[in-house]
Amino acid sequence: MPRLAVFDLDGTLVDSAPDIHAALDRLMAGQGRAAFTRPEVTAMIGDGVRVLVERAAAARGLAFTDPLLAEFTTDYTARAAEATALFPGIAGTLDVLAADGWALAVCTNKPAAATAALLGALGLAGRFAAVGGGDSFPVRKPDPGHLLGTITQAKGDPARAVMIGDHRNDVMAARGAGLACVFAGWGYGTPAMAAGAAATAATPAALLPVLRDLLP
Numbered sequence: 495m496p497r498l499a500v501f502d503l504d505g506t507l508v509d510s511a512p513d514i515h516a517a518l519d520r521l522m523a524g525q526g527r528a529a530f531t532r533p534e535v536t537a538m539i540g541d542g543v544r545v546l547v548e549r550a551a552a553a554r555g556l557a558f559t560d561p562l563l564a565e566f567t568t569d570y571t572a573r574a575a576e577a578t579a580l581f582p583g584i585a586g587t588l589d590v591l592a593a594d595g596w597a598l599a600v601c602t603n604k605p606a607a608a609t610a611a612l613l614g615a616l617g618l619a620g621r622f623a624a625v626g627g628g629d630s631f632p633v634r635k636p637d638p639g640h641l642l643g644t645i646t647q648a649k650g651d652p653a654r655a656v657m658i659g660d661h662r663n664d665v666m667a668a669r670g671a672g673l674a675c676v677f678a679g680w681g682y683g684t685p686a687m688a689a690g691a692a693a694t695a696a697t698p699a700a701l702l703p704v705l706r707d708l709l710p
Contacts, residue, residue, distance in 0.1 A: 496597045497709045498623070498650035500641065502659030503602035503609060504539050505681035507584055508616065511536050512577035517570040518550050521562070527554040536682040540661035542603040542628045543567055571608045575615030581680055583698035588621065590702055601644040603628035603635055603663065624648035635663040638670030645671075656708055658701065662687040674708050676701060 504510045511532060518538075519529040530550070538549040547566050551558045588598060599622050602609055606627030613619050626644030633639040645655050657668035660681025665688065668675035674692035677683070678701075688694050692708060695701040 495649075495651050495654055496595050497705075498597045498599060498645060498648055498655040499591055499705060500599045500601050500644060500648075500650075500655055500657050502657075502661065502664050502678070502681075503600055503604055503612075505536075505660040505683065506658060506664075506678045507580060507600070508578050508612065509581055510574070510578040510612070511539065511682065513574055514539060514546070514570065516577065517566060517573065518546075520569060521547075521550065521566050522554055524565070525554070525556055525562075527556065539682055540603065540663055542634055543570075543605055543608070567605065567608070571605075571611055574608050574612045578612060578616070580616060581698060587698040587701055591705070594706075596705075597623045597648055597650060599624045599626070599644055599648040599650070601626045601635065601641050601657070601659075601664075601667070603640075606630050622648075623650070635661075636666035636670070638667050638672075641667040641671045641673075654709060656692075656705055658695075658705075659683075660687070662689075665690045676704050676708070 501507050515535040538546050547563045548558045609627045624644050624647035628634045631640050631643045645652055652673050655673050657664055657675040660678040660683040665675045669690055677688035677691040677694040679694045679696040693704045695704050
């Protein structure tokens with residue numbers, strides 16, 4: 495069975511903050527509220543779209559509502575790839591891993607529809623053995639069931655898998671699932687979020703030797 499590299503999406507594979515930021519600003523503008531700074535936005539990312547909108551609403555003195563969530567989700571899904579791009583070095587890293595015989599998967603708290611739209615726009619549709627979105631299973635990260643479900647869909651073995659992500663949810667999901675997590679130091683997470691990770695990679699290129707060491 496091939497080794498399996500399971501990647502988080504936002505802040506790990508892709509720099510999606512510009513489009514998330516723009517969509518949140520459009521949402522707030524419609525409510526007569528002020529725009530966000532980029533650090534405010536990156537601090538909100540990682541726990542799924544509902545929590546993202548809850549945090550954004552609270553930060554601008556708004557009550558969270560399902561219509562507010564629906565408005566953001568529809569708008570963001572339609573425009574998720576206007577300014578989003580792969581992090582520098584990610585494309586080459588995926589190519590090298592595939593050439594080395596690794597299978598690839600995505601496990602993200604972003605909704606499946608937005609994830610599919612984004613991966614398609616970036617030319618990554620069909621690149622992964624499985625894509626587990628935030629609404630693909632009854633649970634989502636940090637629940638290990640989300641990660642284990644993604645591994646099962648990829649026809650992988652947790653004993654031959656590694657999680658790569660930039661958020662404490664990635665580390666917690668991996669630990670709960672009994673596999674190693676490599677913290678993506680180039681992403682949105684703070685160093686404190688790396689607690690419990692097997693290793694930290696400062697760049698996508700630095701990820702390669704770390705993964706090879708963890709699963710020779």
